[in-house]
Amino acid sequence: MDRSIGALLIYREIGKRIQKAREEAGLSQEELASALGITQSALSNYELGKRRLYLANLEQLAGVLERPLGYFMEEERPAGPGRGRQEESSDEVTSEILRLLPEFSPGERAELLDYMKWRRDRSR
Numbered sequence: 001m002d003r004s005i006g007a008l009l010i011y012r013e014i015g016k017r018i019q020k021a022r023e024e025a026g027l028s029q030e031e032l033a034s035a036l037g038i039t040q041s042a043l044s045n046y047e048l049g050k051r052r053l054y055l056a057n058l059e060q061l062a063g064v065l066e067r068p069l070g071y072f073m074e075e076e077r078p079a080g081p082g083r084g085r086q087e088e089s090s091d092e093v094t095s096e097i098l099r100l101l102p103e104f105s106p107g108e109r110a111e112l113l114d115y116m117k118w119r120r121d122r123s124r
Contacts, residue, residue: 012049014058017072019047021065035064055109059102070098 022032033043036057045051046061062069074094101109 008049011051011053014053014072015047015049018043018061018065021061021067021071022047025065027065032064036060055101056106068095068098069101070095073098 022029025032027035029040029043029047033040036043042051046053046057058072059069061067062072074091104112
């Protein structure tokens with residue numbers, strides 16, 4: 001899959017989750033945009049997956065919507081008996097990583113991202 005297409009699909013999925021969390025919080029786009037200090041148009045573009053969303057923006061959204069950062073980023077998996085211990089352990093690791101991320105500076109997070117991409121590409 002072309003990387004730009006993959007990124008677009010990821011932004012769309014995150015956008016759907018932003019919209020769902022906003023609606024569950026009972027907020028209009030205007031209300032959430034105001035709380036975030038952005039325009040309603042910018043928020044609409046986030047929800048539609050048409051605007052790049054940086055980690056700092058996502059952290060701010062998560063805080064205002066009172067959701068863990070992982071809510072917007074984790075892959076949805078079916079619940080139930082099909083999930084094994086290894087997946088649960090992986091979820092715990094992911095949750096721990098997401099819990100620790102805000103403790104790093106933006107520069108350190110960029111370095112962590114570069115490292116993760118390097119590891120991913122090395123194992124292909």
